[in-house]
Amino acid sequence: MKVDTLAIHGGFAGDGGSGASAVPICQTVSYAYKTAQALADAFAGRSPGYIYTRIANPTTTALESRLTEFEDGIGCVATSSGMAAIASAVMALVRAGDEIVAAAGIFGGTVSLFQNTLTRFGVKTTFVDVADTSNFADALDDKTKLIFIETIGNPRMDVPDIPAIAEIAHRAGIPLIVDNTVTTPAVFKPGEFGADIVVHSTSKFINGHGTAIGGAIIDAGNYNWREGPFDEIKNLSQRVGQLAFLWYLRNVIYRDLGGCPAPMNSFLLLQGLETLPGRMAKHCENAERLAQFLQAHPKVSWVNYPGLKTSRFHDRVTKLFAGRASGLLTFGLGDKEKAFEFIDSLKLAKNLANLGDAKTLVLHPASTIFGEFDADELGSMGVTADMVRVSVGIEDFEDIKADFEQAIERAFKEK
Numbered sequence: 077m078k079v080d081t082l083a084i085h086g087g088f089a090g091d092g093g094s095g096a097s098a099v100p101i102c103q104t105v106s107y108a109y110k111t112a113q114a115l116a117d118a119f120a121g122r123s124p125g126y127i128y129t130r131i132a133n134p135t136t137t138a139l140e141s142r143l144t145e146f147e148d149g150i151g152c153v154a155t156s157s158g159m160a161a162i163a164s165a166v167m168a169l170v171r172a173g174d175e176i177v178a179a180a181g182i183f184g185g186t187v188s189l190f191q192n193t194l195t196r197f198g199v200k201t202t203f204v205d206v207a208d209t210s211n212f213a214d215a216l217d218d219k220t221k222l223i224f225i226e227t228i229g230n231p232r233m234d235v236p237d238i239p240a241i242a243e244i245a246h247r248a249g250i251p252l253i254v255d256n257t258v259t260t261p262a263v264f265k266p267g268e269f270g271a272d273i274v275v276h277s278t279s280k281f282i283n284g285h286g287t288a289i290g291g292a293i294i295d296a297g298n299y300n301w302r303e304g305p306f307d308e309i310k311n312l313s314q315r316v317g318q319l320a321f322l323w324y325l326r327n328v329i330y331r332d333l334g335g336c337p338a339p340m341n342s343f344l345l346l347q348g349l350e351t352l353p354g355r356m357a358k359h360c361e362n363a364e365r366l367a368q369f370l371q372a373h374p375k376v377s378w379v380n381y382p383g384l385k386t387s388r389f390h391d392r393v394t395k396l397f398a399g400r401a402s403g404l405l406t407f408g409l410g411d412k413e414k415a416f417e418f419i420d421s422l423k424l425a426k427n428l429a430n431l432g433d434a435k436t437l438v439l440h441p442a443s444t445i446f447g448e449f450d451a452d453e454l455g456s457m458g459v460t461a462d463m464v465r466v467s468v469g470i471e472d473f474e475d476i477k478a479d480f481e482q483a484i485e486r487a488f489k490e491k
């Protein structure tokens with residue numbers, strides 16, 4: 077199936093029992109079995125069957141199947157949030173004493189997980205600038221167990237050379253994890269370019285309407301789990317083959333950490349997926365037009381959108397994303413006061429901490445999601461005091477432009 081069809085039909089062929097054409101919301105904690113032996117067999121994995129929604133749920137299974145097909149992967153574990161996906165995927169692979177090499181300028185929550193929480197458990201992370209790919213090879217040592225990058229770093233907007241980084245990871249015998257939240261599989265499939273594990277915050281473009289938090293981990297099928305430095309997964313691979321990572325993730329890490337999605341959220345995320353390709357096309361188009369408008373505006377100090385021809389990442393956007401740079405951009409008006417005045421003057425765009433909604437959203441990153449970091453850290457993450465982040469929605473472009481035009485004028489008005 078082509079992407080537009082897959083978005084609507086993937087992972088669900090209709091409900092055999094009721095004939096429901098929408099995926100039924102299976103709002104249950106547990107699943108009853110007729111005999112004690114049948115439940116014991118399900119627990120022991122001797123027969124297939126749902127046991128408990130913390131491990132698996134039919135509505136969530138439909139979501140996982142659709143996401144697997146979308147990313148051309150071998151399987152998926154859906155989670156309660158993007159952070160649950162990242163934490164679970166990473167915790168399945170590291171132990172105290174291990175190291176991670178990660179892109180600089182990625183989502184603040186992920187930076188905090190790596191820099192604060194995982195450090196407490198004895199796992200060290202080195203953050204490297206993605207502009208020079210050789211930084212990744214230079215940062216690796218024999219303790220490094222994985223490389224973690226975002227397709228387009230949020231909020232630094234850096235685009236890594238994903239195939240080249242995959243090669244570096246594979247030469248070192250370790251997997252590459254790619255956060256595909258900002259691009260989504262409607263624009264880019266990291267697995268086709270060598271990524272081993274794809275993670276998502278499905279709360280963003282996949283949901284698309286700001287109605288459900290969610291996450292997902294997809295095994296792209298590129299990493300050979302029979303080899304590599306992950307003892308538990310390597311042992312399991314003798315029994316379950318290439319599904320060893322996902323099996324270990326679901327039946328050990330995910331089970332123990334408890335980051336399962338609510339069935340209602342899986343339903344909302346499935347609905348979001350149905351319109352994802354069409355929405356992403358419009359997000360990309362509107363963002364490119366808004367970036368060009370802002371770049372030409374005399375009062376705007378700077379604009380960062382990798383789809384702009386002037387961006388140092390434009391070649392990678394062309395090569396990897398066929399020129400579509402998603403719906404996220406940042407820009408500056410010179411100082412924090414003007415950024416605040418601009419945000420306060422908007423009439424259409426919403427000021428909130430999310431991205432990927434159908435609506436245009438703005439945020440002042442330095443005082444909100446990056447508020448916990450000091451000036452040096454903000455500098456290395458590319459977060460400036462005047463930065464406004466925009467998640468460009470799918471409204472009519474002229475209405476978005478008019479709203480930004482009047483808000484910029486007001487930000488510069490003499491008091």
Ligand SMILES: Cc1ncc(COP(=O)(O)O)c(C=O)c1O
Binds near residue numbers: 160290
């Ligand atoms: C790129 C990226 N990854 C992960 C996350 C975390 O996702 P969630 O908020 O669903 O936990 C976010 C949230 O903004 C994000 O932007």
